[in-house]
Amino acid sequence: MVTFTVEDHAGNRQPIEAPDDMGLSLMEILKASEYPVLATCGGMALCATCHVEVLEGKDGLGDATDVELDQLEALPEYYPTSRLACQVRISDELEGAVIKLRGEDN
Numbered sequence: 001m002v003t004f005t006v007e008d009h010a011g012n013r014q015p016i017e018a019p020d021d022m023g024l025s026l027m028e029i030l031k032a033s034e035y036p037v038l039a040t041c042g043g044m045a046l047c048a049t050c051h052v053e054v055l056e057g058k059d060g061l062g063d064a065t066d067v068e069l070d071q072l073e074a075l076p077e078y079y080p081t082s083r084l085a086c087q088v089r090i091s092d093e094l095e096g097a098v099i100k101l102r103g104e105d106n
């Protein structure tokens with residue numbers, strides 16, 4: 001298991017525990033934890049509604065692919081530490097990270 005922190009749209013932070021051996025994406029864990037992540041494309045890096053900002057722990061999360069970067073750059077607001085949650089695998093590299101929800105929530 002890995003533990004990281006999620007900050008919601010209201011700024012509330014909560015620790016989340018997730019299994020790191022099931023090949024799940026961060027988006028799947030956020031949805032399972034009942035965060036308002038639309039994920040309309042189902043994790044195909046096409047909708048960008050799973051946009052998150054990695055406030056801490058960026059180096060451990062790997063690099064965004066070109067497809068992911070294209071989506072992020074098309075957003076009205078994006079940050080140097082933005083990621084699509086569906087493209088981030090749950091692994092021990094997430095331990096201690098702080099993730100802020102940035103995608104649409106309705």
Ligand code: FES
Pocket residue numbers: 027038039040041042043044045046047048049050051084085086087
């Ligand atoms: S779920 Fe659509 S881009 Fe991540």
